[in-house]
Amino acid sequence: MLAFVNAGYLAVWKRPRVVDSRVGCTVRKARSFPHMREDSIVILDTRVSADKDALRCVLQRASSRGSVGLVSLKRQNWVKLICGASTEDVPLVRNLALVYTLAGVDCIDCAADEAVVRAVRQGIDTANSVLDRFELSQRQPILMVSVNDDEDPHFRKAVFDPDRCPSDCPRPCEISCPADAIGLQGVDRAKCYGCGRCIPVCPLGIIDAVHYTRPIEQLVELISRMKVDAIEIHTRPQGVAAFARFWDRAGAVAMTENDTTHTLLRELKLVAISFPDMPDLTGEMRKMHLVLGHDAASHVELIWQTDGRPMSGDLGKGTSHASVRLAEKALDGVHSLGLPGFVQLAGGTNEHTHVLLQQRSKLLTAAQFGGVAFGGAARKAVRPMLTTQNGESVEDLEQDWRRLADAITAALQFILPN
Ligand code: SF4
Ligand code: SF4
Known part of the structure; x- marks a missing residue:
């Protein structure tokens, strides 16, 4: 026997059915039905189903644009x-x-x-x-x-030597960076896209742009x-x-x-x-x-x-x-x-x-x-x-x-x- 439990709804089948995970269900054993064998109960996780529905809905909306x-x-x-x-x-x-x-x-x-x-x-x-x-x-x-x-x-990277930064600097460079490219180690070259916003805000003027x-x-x-x-x-x-x-x-x-x-x-x-x-x-x-x-x-x-x-x-x-x-x-x-x-x-x-x-x-x-x-x-x-x-x-x-x-x-x- 197999039971599907979904938000209070219980359906019981005489024979187990294969549940395809692609339909958006989380399959797990239920402990709250002691009168049934654990491996015969499948709970449909409504949260995962809702997530799948939300994704399907937004994908269908995007598809309305055509080719x-x-x-x-x-x-x-x-x-x-x-x-x-x-x-x-x-x-x-x-x-x-x-x-x-x-x-x-x-x-x-x-x-x-x-x-x-x-x-x-x-x-x-x-x-x-x-x-x-x-x-x-x-x-x-x-x-x-x-x-x-x-x-x-558009083709430049910010650079500075972090060893020159005073420990009490409020780090305006980091705050101004839209790419989260600045940390204690300096500029993460891969993340920097050259917007230049960090350069004028440094009180010591130690940030350069390399073209x-x-x-x-x-x-x-x-x-x-x-x-x-x-x-x-x-x-x-x-x-x-x-x-x-x-x-x-x-x-x-x-x-x-x-x-x-x-x-x-x-x-x-x-x-x-x-x-x-x-x-x-x-x-x-x-x-x-x-x-x-x-x-x-x-x-x-x-x-x-x-x-x-x-x-x-x-x-x-x-x-x-x-x-x-x-x-x-x-x-x-x-x-x-x-x-x-x-x-x-x-x-x-x-x-x-x-x-x-x-x-x-x-x-x-x-x-x-x-x-x-x-x-x-x-x-x-x-x-x-x-x-x-x-x-x-x-x-x-x-x-x-x-x-x-x-x-x-x-x-x-x-x-x-x-
Ligand atoms: S140039 Fe722009 S992206 Fe690069 S570190 Fe400075 S603020 Fe961040
Ligand atoms: S603003 Fe200038 S001195 Fe301050 S942390 Fe950034 S690079 Fe260093």
Whole structure:
């Protein structure tokens, strides 16, 4: 005889039945039914069932978005997750990729580092195993790596010598760090993403920023070997000379006698150019397009990424304005020059951006408006669910259905705004 006990409900069968753990039950022996053999009683744990229902519910909501990837650019609802161009915190990146893939993001943008790219792939694969389990369609967001053509704040790490810190310092550096990258040992290089907030708050001025640029040959090799889908090139105001240098050198790597197509145009599906505001934006965009070549858009999709207020989206409501204004300016440039590609917001975007966009119909009604990229705000929203009390990344997040459901719910505010 087998009994199922669930919140006061008792059903008894004459023959034992196999209980499939995939239906969301915790199976354990019951001690409160002494008249029955212990191994013949199965208790359905209602808490676990509720967690599974919550996860199923949020996954179904995310699935209502339909297919993900480049198709969303044309639908004008493209959403990209920025893990951080300098974030090398592999467990965090893996969990971000897991949660945002389940939430239905179109693209995941990460550091051009092999371990980080692997972590994104692991997160996507794990997300798809969760979707399989719930009999929902798999997703393959575009995997993008970020690079710089010259010195750029997204590509730097804070450093200081902790031995120089007075023992009575109130540690404002640690308090200001959004990545929990600062501890008694100094800066955790993998966690630091170069936002620079710790630098001005140190009363002794002992925190420096170390800039870096990844070798182009390594980058091209990484793209080819890891089957990266897309690249984002960060360039600076009046930086077209550096941009041209980067593009020409990358193009020459692995170009063959038989195929002289630019290496990146041959390997990739998408090229994004990220730039801040600059005096003659339209003129600079024209020069950048000339560098790419007139036929670039016949090989890849192009994105003009407006980096309104870099790495600031988690600071508050107002940071979106700069990005929206810059996107309007870039869209004017695209239209007046007849440039191909889509304009996409970044730099200061957060949970208020969609509301702001609704008020600026000029963007939403433009055929070449692609969508929005979210960085610091998107990471901050899910951070409580992805991090333990010690500040470390949660392991096996996919096993904790309640935590996973809560993280996806938080992520959905960026992907499926009301
Ligand atoms: S505050 Fe920013 S720059 Fe400083 S350690 Fe943290 S992430 Fe790095
Ligand atoms: S604020 Fe400056 S002195 Fe104080 S702990 Fe941080 S790095 Fe050291």
